[in-house]
Every structure is written in C-alpha cells, then in structure tokens.
Amino acid sequence: MAQAKLTQLQQALNERATQQLLRHPVTLDSYNGRDITVNGRHYLNFSGNDYLGLATAPEVLQAFADGAAKYGAGSSGSPLLTGQHKVHQQLSDTLCDWLEVERTLLFSSGFAANQAMLLTLADQQDVLLLDKLSHASLIDAARHSNAHFKRFAHNDLSALNSLLAQQRALAQQPLVVTEGVFSMDGDSPDLPAMLALCQQYDAPLLLDDAHGLGVSGPEGQGSAAAQGMATSELFCLMANFGKALGVGGAFIAGSKTVLDYLEQFGRHYIYSTALSPALCAAVLKSIELCRSQNWRREQLQQNIGLFRKLAADLPLLSSHTAIQGMLLGSNERAIAASDQLKQAGIWLSAIRPPTVPAGSARLRITLSSQHTAHDITLLVQQLRQLV
Template sequence: MSQGFGLSATARLALLQRLTRRREDAPPAPGAARAFRELPGQRDMELIREAAGALGLENPFFRPHEGIAGARSVIGGREVINFGSYNYLGLNGDARVVAAAQAAIARHGVSASASRMVSGERPVHAALEAAIAAHYGVDAALAFVSGHATNVTVIGHLMGPRDLILHDAAIHNSCAEGVRLSGARRIAFAHNDWRAAERELAAARGAARRALIVVEGHYSMDGDIPDLARFVEIARRHDAWLMVDEAHGLGVLGATGRGIHEQCGVDPREVDIWMGTLSKTLSACGGYIAGNADLIAWLRHSAPGFVYSVGLAPGLAAAALESLRILHAEPWRVARLQANATLFLRLVRDAGFDAGSSAGFAIVPVILGSSIGAARLSQALFERGINVQPILHPAVPESSARLRFFLSADHREDELRATVAALRARS
C-alpha cells in the first residue's frame, strides 16, 4: 500500500483506463484553455481530481469555516473538532485581540493604503516591531505584509550568485523560493542532521563569498525541532550567517513560548536572523525579521517585498501586538498546549500509529504511507465530526502520506481521546 496512492497494480490500471476513456470522450478545449492545461503540474492536478472523484473521495481542502477556526469550528452548519488550524494558543478570537484590532481600524482604517516608505507608516507598526525585537533581545525588527513573502524577499535580496545557502531538506517552500530567487548556490542537507550540514558547509564554504544556513525552529510537516546550539556552533566556525524560521515555534516551544532558543537554552543573539509569521500564535497575518540594527535598516530601505509592497494593515499589526503581550502575560496557555500535544502524541503511538519524529509540542503527524488511505481516513473522520487535513503525494513521498494534527491550548482531553479512538476504529 506504499505505492500508487494505495491501490494495487490491477486497481491502478483499471482506474487509469477509466480516466483515459473519459478524456478521449471529452470535447476538445479552446486554444487558450489548452495552453493553460500545459502549465507545469496542471495535468497531474486534473488526474488527481478525476481519480478522487472516481474513488468517491470528497475534496478535503478549501472547506469554508463559518466562524472562528480554533480547537472547534463550524463547517457546513455542523460543529467539528478542528485540527486544521494554527491557532495554537487560542488567541484568534480572544476578546482583547479583537478589541485591539477594532481600535486600530477605527483610528487608521482597514488598510495602510500604501508602502510604509511612501505614505503607509502608522505608530502601531513601530510598536509591534519594538515588541518583536524585545522578545528576542535583539536590536530591531521589521514587519512584512506576508509570511511567505518575508522569506522570499529577504533571502532572495540578501544573497546572490557568488554566495552559498545551506538549508534543511525539509525547509518551507517560502525559503526554497527565496533561495531560487537569489541565484546563490543551494545545498540541502538531510533533515535535522547537523553533522551532514557541517560536512557540506566545510566542503563548499571556501568557494563562496558569503554563506547562509537556514533551518526552522519547529518543522511543520513532522513536528520536530533542530539542535539549535549545534547550528550556532557550525555557523560561527565557518563564518556563516544562521537564519531560523520561527513560524511554528513562537508561542509553542520553551517553557514560556519564547521559541526554539528558549527550548534549547541558546542566547537568541547568537542567531543572526530571526524570521517568523504573525498568522499563527499571534493571530494576525504577515511576517517579520528580527536581528542586527544594520540588517534591519538595510532591509527597511531596500528589500523589494517591503519597499514596494503595501504596509501591514493596522488592525493586523495591533492584533499581533496584543497577542504577543498576552503570550508573555499568560504562559499557562503554552503549558496547556504542550500538555495537550504530549498527551495526543502518546495516545497516537500507544494506538500503534507512526507519528514519525514529532517532539509533541503542537504538531503530530499520523503517517499512513498511502495517499488514498490518508484521504479516505480524513473523510471518514470528517463524517464523525473531526476535521484533519491529509498531506498527500507529491507534497510528501507516497510512503510518507499522512494526516497532520495541529493541537491547540483550547482542545479538551476528551476530544483528544475521542479522536484517537476514531482513528483506531476507522484505520
């Protein structure tokens, strides 16, 4: 069941024959439509959609949530236990966060209306950036309008064709796109293997003008974490910058949710570039870079994704600022999240499921080794009032197809136990 989307060779052949007949019977598309169908991956997406329909599988993606998507949500008029949200500390919808956003909108309007360099600066932007810098104990920070765009524009702008970028093989797409944009030499090392990273860096560093190591603080696909101290040592030894994508680490890792540096006992000033998003723990939307004053000043005046982009919406900046304040004031939320994730990981493994290398902080995969099996199990759970998304080939190798559970401080123990019981009953 590890190949061909979980189908036997005979079943796979029969399905392909059915889909081929459908295509042969279909009327030819107009010229423009034919051209769009030639875009990379378009035919593969069509085949997947058609195969899912032939197998009676619903599309589990893009389901509309009719309220706040937290530990519970309403989809199709029905309340479900929700494991598809990054609302780790339950702050999205918190009355204080909503009030802060509403006050900013009442004062400044919904949009910043322009690039902050031109005419879009608002006091709440500076306040948020000062709070983020203080969180890491570094000189300064800069907020961007998109988390994905933050990595793309910063990595793409910072490095160039004469440079070297070394990154974890499991790095997020936004980092990979930034590397591609930069034109730098790119080397991926085996996931979470700092020894492999050092071997690669030692062999390639001499030929490069500058070098950058990129890792995540908390990997969103597997829920594991790096040995940050080792990567700091490697960066210093080989005269490289270290960048940490903290998107899923802020509010999740460490006793008080300060992130991977707190979890690993590392001085945050030892990391050259902190990157994170505002859309998860901080219940807003956008991204940030925190670090050295010279770096931030340079990005503020030259990074294309900042200089030529509209500024972060004032309401979102205010929501993120208030969420960060609550994170610091209420560390019990972090403790509850971690307790929920630890319990869920133990229950999943006790039930005989493969949770991979998850460290049990907020993200727990259930690896099934079959895209069809993952899609079917996701659909069966949804029918029982449990919303969890499947991760399918080609997003992961077919042998690693999975369900991915995002835990929240607001999940109840009975919901976690009921979910694992449903997993066992339907698997």
C-alpha cells in the same frame, strides 16, 4: 482564445486529479478555535495553527476593532512612503523588547518575509544550505535567488558539516537556513549545536520559527529561547503573526545592520503595502497575552503530553510539539482516513505530496491549548480505528 495555453493548464489539472492530488479550500461557516462548522455541521478542529487560542481571544478582537477605529483599516501605503503608522513602530519596538533584538521589519506574510530574507541577503557568490524538509516559501526563495542552493538531510548536522566543508574548499560563502519547528513533521533541529557548527565556518544561521514563536520559550520567544539561546545569536529570525499569535502578517528580526540592509534592498518590503494598522493593534494585544498568560503554553504542553501518552502505539512521527504527524503512506489512504474522521465529527486534513515527500502522505494533527482531555481521548480512539 490562447487555446494552446488553456489546454496545457487543463492537462496539468487532469493529471493532478488522476493522482488524487487536487486540493480545494474549505469554506468555514464558523470558527471558534477547537470547533468549526462546515456546511452546517460541527467538527472538533485538529487542523489549525491557532496553538494558543488567541485568534478568538476577546481582548484581541477588541484591539482589532479599536485599532481600526483609531488608525484605519488599511495602511494606505508602502512602509517607506505613507504606510507606516505609529502602531507599526509600536509593534516593531515590542518585538525588539520581547525577543531582545536590535531591529525588526514587518511583512505582509511569512511567505513574503522568507522571499525577502533569502533573495535579499544571498548573492551570486553565496550558497544557501537548506534543510531537506524546508517550507515551500524557503525553497522557492532559494530557487529564485542569485545564490547557489543545496539541501542537507533533515536535521542532520554531519550532512551539514560536509556541505560546509565543501563550500569552504570552493571559497563560497554559505548561509544556513532551517526551521525552529518543521511544519509537517513537528520536530526541531539542535539549534545550539547547529549554531556552533555555523560559527566554525563563519556561516550565518537564518531561522524560520513560524511554528515556534509564541509556543516555546519562557515567554513564548520561540525555539531559540527554548533551547537556551539568545535570538540575537541568530543572523536573523523570520516568524509570522498568523499561527500561535492568531492574527496575520510576519516579521524579520535581527541586528541593526542586517535589518537596515533589508530595509534598503528588500523588494518584498519596499514595494508592498504595509500591514493593516488595525491588524498591528491586534498583534500587539496578542503578544501581550502570549507573554503574560503562561497558562496557555502550559495547557498546550499538557495536551501534547496526553496525546503522546494515549497514542503511544500509533505510527506517529517523533515530535514533542503541537504538530503531530501520523504516517499513512499512500494518498488514497490518507484521504480515506481524513474522510472517516469527518464522519466521526473530527476535522483533520490529509497532507499529501508535494507538501510532503512522495509516499509519505499523512494526517497532520495540530493540538491547541483549547482542546480538552475529552477531545484528545476521542481523537485517539478514532485514530486507533484507522490503523
């Protein structure tokens, strides 16, 4: 049955296997932030995005259970039909208060929110200008949109300036898209300088702050706030609830006009079941803890500082965030390093193409506020043995 198609699929799988690029999900027996158990064995976890340890905070777990009891487990509808419960509105209002923006819309995932953001906001006469290292969800959205699509060298403002000048000459409307913290390199653009450049060309600046929200800024408002900007200076912001906030789902925030437009024309919003209300209740609690418990961010910063100090002689990428990359080059080397660390009781995934450019396979170390100084010392000792 459909043999030709099956043969084609199998060939593609075989090719990936030969290139050592096959990936498989790991099933966790248990998760407790810094500790995970896989196949009955405990590991120190340096591979997650639960930067502040909120995924297992007892208050968040309780809010999830209470939310389910009060509002139900599922929303049972899309937001413009019957899927929007009081707790969704409460979450939107809380986000507006926290980020000082006019409106937000909730999405089932960051991937969906990025699709909605670019596909809905960019038209045929527009050109999307994306950083070269943009997340797959942004690249796919740009590819599928009706707009033209170009990429500029990573965090390079002069490359962006040249592209903006070219588009002006072609009378195309540019929209600039970047990330607050790049997911594989852990570095950040100079957002105020990028905004100033965008303003020169009257170009909207759209930010994916999946890895900045909760972690940076005085109350965890994210990368814009950390760099002294107001979130409202961005054309819009996408961030998710599944990383530092430890739950799941995502939102887009911005002005009333931009969000009203997304509400009317954003197909990923309109034609999708609204977030689970129980999950919204958990996210609300997580935001409350994130804003008020500055000690989580302080502990994370201390851990990042300690790691950078201890690992100063290792081939680390330049990053001052919770995402630290150690470049190894070949896929084989990255896999062997990850396996060796597992033997030593450390869980740290090898990141290979197509997630990162060819020849730049690496270990992606993610730090959390839950790691102790002893954990980090142990990690660095093991990393040193690899190089």
